[in-house]
Every structure is written in C-alpha cells, then in structure tokens.
Amino acid sequence: MSKVAEVLVETLIANGVERVWGLPGDSLNGVTDAIRTRPDIQWMHVRNEEAAAFAAGAEAHVSGKLAVCAGSCGPGNLHLINGLFDCQRSRVPVLAIAAQIPSAELGTTYFQETHPEQLFKDCSDYCAVISEPGQLERVLPIAMRTAIAKRSVAVIVLPGNIATEHCSWQARAIGLLKNDSEITPSCQALERAAEILNGTSRVAILAGAGCAGSHAELVAFAKALHAPITHALRGKEYIEFDNPFDVGMSGLLGFSSGYAAMKNADALVILGSDFPYPQFFPKDAKVVQVDSRGEQIGRRTHVDVALIGTVGSTIRALLPLLQAKSNDEYLKAAQKHYASARKGLDDLATADTDDGPLRPEFVARTLDQLASQDAVFTCDVGTPTVWAARYLTMNGRRRLIGSFNHGSMACALPQACGAQAVKRSRQVISMSGDGGLAMLMGELLTAKQNQLPIKVVVFNNGALAFVELEMKAAGYVNFGTDLDDPDFSQLATSCGFLGLRVTRAAELQAKTKQLLAHDGPALLDVKVQRQELSMPPTITIEQARGFGLYLLRAVLSGRGDEVLDLAETNLISRLFS
Ligand SMILES: Cc1cc2nc3c(=O)[nH]c(=O)nc-3n(C[C@H](O)[C@H](O)[C@H](O)COP(=O)(O)OP(=O)(O)OC[C@H]3O[C@@H](n4cnc5c(N)ncnc54)[C@H](O)[C@@H]3O)c2cc1C
Ligand SMILES: Cc1ncc(C[n+]2csc(CCOP(=O)(O)OP(=O)(O)O)c2C)c(N)n1
Numbered sequence: 001m002s003k004v005a006e007v008l009v010e011t012l013i014a015n016g017v018e019r020v021w022g023l024p025g026d027s028l029n030g031v032t033d034a035i036r037t038r039p040d041i042q043w044m045h046v047r048n049e050e051a052a053a054f055a056a057g058a059e060a061h062v063s064g065k066l067a068v069c070a071g072s073c074g075p076g077n078l079h080l081i082n083g084l085f086d087c088q089r090s091r092v093p094v095l096a097i098a099a100q101i102p103s104a105e106l107g108t109t110y111f112q113e114t115h116p117e118q119l120f121k122d123c124s125d126y127c128a129v130i131s132e133p134g135q136l137e138r139v140l141p142i143a144m145r146t147a148i149a150k151r152s153v154a155v156i157v158l159p160g161n162i163a164t165e166h167c168s169w170q171a172r173a174i175g176l177l178k179n180d181s182e183i184t185p186s187c188q189a190l191e192r193a194a195e196i197l198n199g200t201s202r203v204a205i206l207a208g209a210g211c212a213g214s215h216a217e218l219v220a221f222a223k224a225l226h227a228p229i230t231h232a233l234r235g236k237e238y239i240e241f242d243n244p245f246d247v248g249m250s251g252l253l254g255f256s257s258g259y260a261a262m263k264n265a266d267a268l269v270i271l272g273s274d275f276p277y278p279q280f281f282p283k284d285a286k287v288v289q290v291d292s293r294g295e296q297i298g299r300r301t302h303v304d305v306a307l308i309g310t311v312g313s314t315i316r317a318l319l320p321l322l323q324a325k326s327n328d329e330y331l332k333a334a335q336k337h338y339a340s341a342r343k344g345l346d347d348l349a350t351a352d353t354d355d356g357p358l359r360p361e362f363v364a365r366t367l368d369q370l371a372s373q374d375a376v377f378t379c380d381v382g383t384p385t386v387w388a389a390r391y392l393t394m395n396g397r398r399r400l401i402g403s404f405n406h407g408s409m410a411c412a413l414p415q416a417c418g419a420q421a422v423k424r425s426r427q428v429i430s431m432s433g434d435g436g437l438a439m440l441m442g443e444l445l446t447a448k449q450n451q452l453p454i455k456v457v458v459f460n461n462g463a464l465a466f467v468e469l470e471m472k473a474a475g476y477v478n479f480g481t482d483l484d485d486p487d488f489s490q491l492a493t494s495c496g497f498l499g500l501r502v503t504r505a506a507e508l509q510a511k512t513k514q515l516l517a518h519d520g521p522a523l524l525d526v527k528v529q530r531q532e533l534s535m536p537p538t539i540t541i542e543q544a545r546g547f548g549l550y551l552l553r554a555v556l557s558g559r560g561d562e563v564l565d566l567a568e569t570n571l572i573s574r575l576f577s
Pocket of ligand 2: 380383408436461466467
C-alpha cells in the first residue's frame with residue numbers, strides 16, 4: 001500500500017503537473033519525500049513561500065496548465081497567501097498544498113497552529129481540510145477540477161500525519177487539462193446587442209484579457225463596426241499586435257487616445273475586460289458587455305445588453321447580425337489621435353541625459369528593441385508597470401505578466417522564475433523596481449539554485465517612486481519613500497548571477513545586449529531618474545490641485561531642490577500644459 005503523499009504526487013503527475021514550488025517543513029516533509037523519489041516531477045525550492053505562489057501563477061499563465069505550490073504548517077503556508085491572491089485575481093489555475101499540524105493537536109493552540117480553511121477562504125475558490133486518508137481520493141480531483149474550470153486557486157489543507165498514512169486508493173487522471181469551453185449567448189440577447197450597434201456610427205471597443213485566442217474575431221468585429229479598440233492592461237499581450245484598430249491602452253497610465261475613444265463613443269462594447277476604473281467610462285453611451293462569467297458584467301459601468309459568452313464565439317454569432325457601416329470618421333479620428341499620443345510618448349524614450357540617471361522610458365524602449373521576439377516579460381507593480389505598458393511591443397508571441405489585478409509589489413522576480421521553468425531556452429525578463437526587488441531579493445537564489453537563466457533589469461530610482469507620485473498627486477510631501485539601496489549588480493554577482501550596472505545612457509545598449517546574451521541568470525542595475533512622471537491622459541481638478549499643494553508644501557518645508565528637480569524632468573510643464 002502507498003502513502004497518501006505518494007498517491008497525491010502520483011495524481012499530480014497523472015494530470016500533467018511537472019513541478020511543485022515550495023519550501024519544506026516538518027508537516028510537509030511527507031509530500032517533499034514523495035517528490036524526491038520521482039524523476040517525473042520537480043521540487044522547485046524557493047526562499048519565501050510567497051514567491052512559490054507567484055511562480056506557480058506565472059507558470060500557469062504561460063503554460064495554460066494547472067501549477068502547484070506548497071507550504072508547511074502555520075507560517076509556511078501563511079506566506080503563500082499574498083501570491084495566491086494574485087493567482088486568483090489573475091484567473092490562473094493553481095493548486096496550493098497547505099500542510100497542517102498533526103490532526104490530533106488541532107484546537108489546542110499547538111505550535112504553529114493556524115486555521116488555513118479560514119485564512120485561505122478569500123484567496124481561493126475551493127478549500128478543504130483532509131481529516132482522513134481516504135478523503136483525498138475525491139477531494140484532490142475536486143480541488144484540481146475547480147482550479148482548472150474556474151481558472152482560480154484551490155487549496156488542500158493536509159495534516160502532516162495524514163500525508164504519511166497508508167491508503168488504498170489509486171492515482172488517476174481527472175479528464176480536464178484546461179477550461180477551453182466556448183459559450184455563445186442566446187439569439188435574443190445577440191439581437192438586442194446588434195440593434196444597438198446597428199443604430200449608431202460612433203462605436204468603441206474596450207477589449208481585455210478575455211480576448212486571448214480571439215484576435216482574428218476581434219479585428220473582424222472592429223472592421224465591421226469601424227470601431228477603435230482601446231484595451232485594458234491585461235489584454236495588452238492579446239490585442240495590441242497586428243491590429244490597425246488599436247488606439248492604445250486606457251486608464252491613468254494609458255494613452256489619451258484610448259481614453260478619448262471610449263469617452264466620446266455613442267456605443268461601447270466591452271469584450272472580456274474587467275477594467276476597474278469607472279471614471280474612464282462614457283456616461284451616456286449605450287453599453288454592450290461580453291464576459292464568460294456573467295457576474296463580472298456591469299461591475300464598472302451601466303450595461304444595456306449583457307452577453308454571457310466567450311469573446312470568440314460571441315463575435316462569430318454577432319457578426320452576421322451587423323449591418324455594414326459606411327461612416328468611418330470616428331475610427332479615423334481615433335487612429336490619428338493615437339498616432340500623436342504614441343509619438344508624444346516615443347519622444348520621451350530618448351537618451352537625452354549624457355551623464356547621470358537615465359530616462360526609464362529609454363531603458364524600457366531599449367529592452368523592447370533588444371529582447372527576443374518570443375520573450376516573456378514580467379514587471380513589478382510601481383513604475384515598471386508603466387514602462388512595460390507603454391514601451392513593450394507585443395507581437396502575439398511575447399508575453400507580459402504582472403500583478404495587475406491584485407497589485408502586489410515584488411511579483412516580477414518570482415513570476416520570472418515561474419515562467420522560465422516552463423522553458424529554460426526562452427528569454428524571460430523581469431522588469432524590477434528597486435523596492436520590488438529588495439522585497440523578495442532571496443528569489444535571486446531561487447533562480448540560481450534551480451538553474452533558471454532569468455534576466456533581471458532593475459529600474460533603480462532610489463525610491464518607492466510610484467508612491468511618491470501618488471503622494472504628490474494627493475498633496476502630501478514625500479515621506480517614507482527613500483530607499484538606501486545596495487549595488488544590486490554586486491549583490492547579484494554574489495548570488496551567482498552575471499551582475500552588470502549602467503549609470504550613463506551611452507552604456508545601456510551594450511550592457512543590455514550582454515545581459516540578454518548571457519547563458520545563465522543575469523542582472524542589470526540601471527540608475528534611472530526618480531521623478532519621471534507617468535503622465536495620466538486626464539488629470540482631474542483634484543489631482544491638479546494636489547500637485548499645486550505639493551509644490552507649496554515642498555517650498556514651505558524647505559525642499560526647494562526637489563521642486564527644481566521636478567521642473568527639470570518637465571513634470572510641471574507636462575502637467576499643466
Ligand atoms: C500600478 C498599476 C497601474 C495600472 N494602471 C492601469 C491603467 O492605466 N490601465 C489599465 O487598463 N490597467 C491598469 N492596471 C491594471 C488594472 O488594475 C487591471 O488589471 C486591468 O485593467 C484589467 O485588465 P483586463 O480587463 O484585461 O483583465 P481582467 O480584469 O482579468 O478581466 C478579464 C475579464 O475577461 C473575462 N474573460 C476571461 N476569459 C474570457 C473569455 N474567453 N471570453 C469572455 N470573457 C472572458 C473575465 O471573466 C474577466 O471579467 C494597472 C495596474 C497596476 C498594478
Ligand atoms: C506588497 C505591497 N506593498 C506596498 C504596495 C504599495 N506600493 C505600490 S507601488 C510601490 C512602490 C514600488 O517601488 P519600486 O519597486 O521601487 O518601484 P518604483 O515605483 O520606485 O519604480 C508601493 C510601495 C504594494 N502595491 N504592494
């Protein structure tokens with residue numbers, strides 16, 4: 001008879017799981033020991049379990065398959081939680097094994113006792129406690145199917161003593177590798193949508209991550225409607241490429257053209273997007289929204305027709321109901337606006353500083369130009385998200401991963417590890433903030449130890465720069481945002497990376513090439529400007545007032561130098577022009 005942990009591992013293997021991310025501890029030792037003896041599944045040792053969850057999420061994002069992470073009882077699995085929130089919000093299938101203290105001790109406030117079934121509730125769609133060996137035979141497949149079908153997180157809470165007991169059940173495949181079912185809305189609902197779309201000439205499309213795999217349908221739809229397409233950030237990798245209708249991302253970090261296209265439309269079609277900012281939606285337009293999960297519809301703006309369906313099949317069903325449109329003025333104007341907004345941002349991506357910190361836009365643009373055509377990019381929450389959104393060119397083969405819905409710092413490095421594990425020969429680049437890198441810096445060792453040849457570019461501005469912008473916008477004087485950083489290149493060198501550093505624009509090209517060509521993990525620490533602004537396409541009176549107040553306070557508090565710096569990086573003129 002096999003042990004529970006052995007059958008658990010056998011079940012994972014039978015369902016295509018190739019690795020488990022985690023960190024051992026006594027309650028988990030039965031599981032790690034079962035992995036140790038199997039050549040067909042890998043233990044991916046991390047330095048912090050939070051990274052295990054981020055890595056598993058990125059693995060699932062790139063592979064489209066179920067990924068697994070594990071933590072020991074109490075603090076071990078508590079560390080998983082932040083990363084699991086990210087997996088759940090990004091809708092990637094992840095199974096977490098949360099080891100638990102011996103079952104006989106439960107309820108006694110035993111050493112490391114926590115209640116994962118409560119703690120993991122909010123970051124998962126399924127969480128079950130195993131209280132006897134036979135239970136896992138049904139619970140494990142349910143957990144795996146839930147994670148795959150809902151593209152979400154499922155958690156199994158497994159006491160260490162049960163993992164090492166014997167059981168009589170066998171591993172088997174669950175018959176579901178990914179959720180690729182298609183849903184088509186009813187004819188009546190489609191007709192109501194067509195009526196709206198046929199009745200107006202100014203239609204805009206807001207497209208999101210739900211358009212993955214439906215690029216051809218999306219472009220055909222926009223063509224039929226003469227509609228500009230603005231996208232939400234998570235849709236960037238699926239929408240922007242080979243798309244003459246794309247007018248840029250919307251949102252505070254987006255393009256004014258994306259904002260205008262949506263705001264001035266008479267009808268808006270939302271396709272597979274949960275774009276979270278209500279103030280960017282048009283007030284009076286008719287709205288048709290397509291989402292495979294009905295409960296997502298209408299969460300951000302009013303909706304006239306709700307179509308519960310997958311994007312591709314819904315468009316295929318809707319297209320024959322649309323009347324040909326003759327007027328393409330709205331589209332043309334939006335495309336023109338996009339060209340000028342794009343140029344405005346391109347103009348910022350220059351090496352105009354001979355000495356001293358580089359423009360981060362220039363760093364991102366250089367990376368974009370030198371990276372391979374199938375590179376996977378990960379980016380930290382903070383200004384690296386801005387540079388990735390604006391300066392990376394997607395082409396249908398490149399991928400972009402970040403903590404876009406959960407918004408957690410420090411995601412980029414562990415996500416790079418997760419993406420790299422899927423294919424070691426693929427180029428994987430982490431666009432890290434100096435704050436973000438420092439937060440999970442131990443994961444450099446994870447990359448080295450697991451032979452993951454990731455490339456890390458540190459946008460080193462010596463600050464929590466995104467927060468500084470937020471503080472400025474709200475009228476606060478910067479406080480608590482300085483970072484006393486090490487030389488990350490030296491630090492990376494001592495971790496077994498190739499460590500490189502750039503402090504002048506003239507060095508960037510050669511060092512980036514060296515970074516990307518290195519056969520192994522490598523890190524490039526780039527000194528970038530601290531005050532570079534991620535200019536929003538629309539600034540509210542309140543925000544403008546906030547900046548004014550910031551300047552006043554800065555002067556009053558004797559920080560005139562900083563105001564001068566701000567002026568030099570053109571913040572003021574760009575804001576108020
Ligand atoms: C610092 C920071 C700044 C940001 N600034 C911006 C910004 O300026 N602009 C911006 O856009 N984002 C920004 N974001 C990201 C933002 O928070 C959201 O993550 C993003 O807008 C959501 O993108 P989405 O709608 O494509 O993806 P999701 O929120 O994941 O929504 C996808 C939707 O598609 C549905 N779906 C999935 N598959 C299908 C299918 N096959 N058919 C139909 N429906 C499907 C899902 O149910 C879901 O409702 C920022 C994030 C950070 C961290
Ligand atoms: C775990 C976590 N803590 C705090 C925040 C709030 N926050 C958002 S961006 C940011 C600054 C990130 O700094 P850094 O990684 O250096 O990037 P920068 O913006 O400076 O380029 C902070 C603190 C967060 N999103 N996540």
